Amino acid sequence: MKDVLHLMSMYTKTTAKAWFQYRVDAVLKSLAVFLREATGIIVIWFTLMKFDNINGWNIYEMVFLFSLLFLTYGIMIIFFTGLRDFGNTVRSGSFDRFILRPRGLLFQIIFVNSDWFAALGHGGLGITLFLISAWKVGINWSLTNALYYIFTIAGGVLIQGAVFLTLATLNIFMLQTNSLKELLYWNMRKFAGYPISIFNKAIQIFMIYVMPFAFVNYFPAQFLLRKSDMSYSEIYMYLTPIVGTVMYLAAYLFWRFGIRFYKSSGN
Amino acid sequence: MINFENVSCRVLKSISLNIPKGETVGLIGKSGAGKTTLIKLAGGLLAPESGRIFTLGKDPVENRNLYREKISVFIAGTPLLCRDDTVSQGFEIIRSVYGISKSDFAKRYEALSARLSFSKYGSEPVKNLSLGERMRAEIGAALIYEPELLILDEPNIGLDENAKFVLGQLLSERRGAGMTTLLSSHDMASVPKICSRIALLDKGELVFYGSTESLRSRYTPTNTMSLKIEGRLPDLEDLPLEKYSINGSAISLSYNSNHVTAAEILRTVLRQTAVSKVSIKKPDLEDLISKLRGSKNEFY
Incomplete structure (x- = not known):
């Protein structure tokens, strides 16, 4: 155990060193991610100055909805950069190095690389949005609600981690899943910034049962905000940590299955 | 240590090969002959299309993580040291991965880095090194945890005559301690000098496998x-x-x-x-x- 911790700290130290080798550059890159993502929010802000609300959600409630999305992604990417970039890892042959070492593959993938720019950009934006909205949307930050919030964040991280892990596993079979990721993850994430009640039924079903972003932000926000557009059973509001755990376990089993089919790429 | 039974994979056509413990086997062939494929098969990075492989008595693909500290595999496309790490950081990660005590490791590092002369650029990032410098550090990294089986793909690339000589010396010393080595090369001139056996691959077929002397006597130059x-x-x-x-x-x-x-x-x-x-x-x-x-x- 002790040497596992030591190894983790070694990996973290070297990745942080590599990412922050050029300090000004690191700050600017994090800022660039922050601003890129913030632009989308600003557009909504201006829209809501005209329309007042979207399906009953005012600007602060919308910002709170967004904050969950960014915060979970920011935390997730600290751990799952290696899975996000898994296609490259396989193609460049670095994955062979992991295989040749006597440590768990997932352990190595998770700790060998962290995209700190994305983490700071997304996470920073998430925290900013949270601070802007958290005390203006009428949430009573009791211990229960705070605990609920923490479990929800953890669940949201696991849900997105599971998606990345599944896509990474598909990489083993197809060697290239970037467009699938673009289609499934990034496009659906654009929808996820809005309350799913504004979309038609097909998209809602997709966002609950296929690419369950609804559990990352919509249902948790409903628990805390109790908006009138909620047309699903109340039970959905409590499922985020369970959905996250189950999805992650399933993705992990799929990974264990897929890894047996891994073939080193030629050179 | 390594046993191929009728193995076919990509270019390789039903290869049967047995490498006993303590041998230093040079795998020679032109590019495209299947050297790297054979190396990857032995190291468990590839599964054979047909036939069976045993590395240290086990299927190397099924048992990928179980006995990694006994095998060291270096393939040119898969460096052991990360590009962004400095040489000594890379070695420290290896120490940590293989759970070697600090004092043991420091001794081994000192000896290897002096002989392969990479001690002077220990604090340089790997990406700043020249090919030859990097190869010497990589060979050190492959040897430092003292594996029972060493598999090297084209270790001679970028090495000068002196470094090739040191590599040969290191291998023969380790051979004395019981290490088995499989190394590939297209370098017909220097490899037979450091190997006890030669396996010659051509277009995916094993055209010769035997002791270096028998190759020499069969083949009148x-x-x-x-x-x-x-x-x-x-x-x-x-x-x-x-x-x-x-x-x-x-x-x-x-x-x-x-x-x-x-x-x-x-x-x-x-x-x-x-x-x-x-x-x-x-x-x-x-x-x-x-x-x-x-x-x-x-x-x-």
Whole structure:
């Protein structure tokens, strides 16, 4: 155990060193991610100055909805950069190095690389949005609600981690899943910034049962905000940590299955 | 240590090969002959399409993570040290991954880095090193946790003569301690010197597998020499040549380098006449392969 911790700290130290080798550059890159993502929010802000609300959600409630999305992604990417970039890892042959070492593959993938720019950009934006909205949307930050919030964040991280892990596993079979990721993850994430009640039924079903972003932000926000557009059973509001755990376990089993089919790429 | 039973995969066609403990086997062949494929199969990075492989008695793909600290695999495309890490950081990660005590590791590092002379750039990031510098550090990284089985893919690339010599020394010392080595190369000149056995691959087939001496004795090295003579033609009858032909002032001759050296031939010629141009052609891997292929059945 002790040497596992030591190894983790070694990996973290070297990745942080590599990412922050050029300090000004690191700050600017994090800022660039922050601003890129913030632009989308600003557009909504201006829209809501005209329309007042979207399906009953005012600007602060919308910002709170967004904050969950960014915060979970920011935390997730600290751990799952290696899975996000898994296609490259396989193609460049670095994955062979992991295989040749006597440590768990997932352990190595998770700790060998962290995209700190994305983490700071997304996470920073998430925290900013949270601070802007958290005390203006009428949430009573009791211990229960705070605990609920923490479990929800953890669940949201696991849900997105599971998606990345599944896509990474598909990489083993197809060697290239970037467009699938673009289609499934990034496009659906654009929808996820809005309350799913504004979309038609097909998209809602997709966002609950296929690419369950609804559990990352919509249902948790409903628990805390109790908006009138909620047309699903109340039970959905409590499922985020369970959905996250189950999805992650399933993705992990799929990974264990897929890894047996891994073939080193030629050179 | 490594056992191939009728293995086919990509270019490789039903390879059977047994590498006993303590041997240093040189895998030789032209590019595309299947060297890296064979190495990857032995290291468990590839599964065979048919046939069976045992590395240290187990299927290397099924048991990928179970005995990794006993095997060291270095493949040129898969460096052991990360590009962004400094050399000593990379080694520290290896120490940590393989759970070696700090004091042991420091001793080994000192010895290896001095002999492979990479101690002076220990604090340089790997990406700033030249090819030769990087290869020396990589070889050190492959050896430092003292594996039972060492598999090296093209370790000679980028190494100067001195580093090749040190590599040979290190391998023979470790061989004395019981390490088995499989290394691939297209370098016909230096590999047989450091190997106890040679496996020769051509177009996915194993055309020769046996001791280095048996390769040498089976294969009589015939060199050819071309001379341009100034003045009268020399008498070559006393030399043990295989054949020679004279065409105007040009002489071309072939000889067995075990029986007569180029220097002896030249001395004889120069005693009699003047020479304006000399060129010597030694047989290369291609000649060896075609020779072995021609009489392939003898070796099985």
